[in-house]
Amino acid sequence: MIEATHSCPCGSGLTFAECCQQVHNSHAKATTAEALMRARYSAFAVRDIDFLYNTFHPTTRRFQNKHAIQQWAQENKWMQLNILKATFATVEFEAHYLDSTMELQIHREKSTFKQQGNLWYYVDGR
Numbered sequence: 050m051i052e053a054t055h056s057c058p059c060g061s062g063l064t065f066a067e068c069c070q071q072v073h074n075s076h077a078k079a080t081t082a083e084a085l086m087r088a089r090y091s092a093f094a095v096r097d098i099d100f101l102y103n104t105f106h107p108t109t110r111r112f113q114n115k116h117a118i119q120q121w122a123q124e125n126k127w128m129q130l131n132i133l134k135a136t137f138a139t140v141e142f143e144a145h146y147l148d149s150t151m152e153l154q155i156h157r158e159k160s161t162f163k164q165q166g167n168l169w170y171y172v173d174g175r
């Protein structure tokens with residue numbers, strides 16, 4: 050478990066309490082697509098499945114399955130996040146993780162986000 054005083058999993062250099070934990074506690078604290086992206090990565094690291102589920106955009110959320118999200122979060126060990134490029138509504142990143150066989154994997158994705166009623170949501174990635 051990651052304590053509030055530990056450095057934030059997203060690699061911002063701040064403590065978890067100063068960074069993504071605030072977004073996990075209050076979705077509105079993610080005022081940019083990048084902030085939501087970071088908080089979603091950290092949510093994988095701390096296994097905040099509800100946050101991951103709730104920050105899917107309503108149009109894509111119905112295709113999501115909490116159990117599958119939980120499995121994905123739990124079977125991998127989340128090591129590092131690198132933000133490669135962030136624009137107003139997209140974030141390109143690399144997530145480094147150890148899979149269930151402890152092999153290092155790099156997931157590279159360009160994610161799209163949408164703002165609805167002042168809140169940012171994750172739409173999809175490729």
Ligand SMILES: [Zn+2]
Pocket residue numbers: 057058059060061068069070087088091
């Ligand atoms: Zn963070």
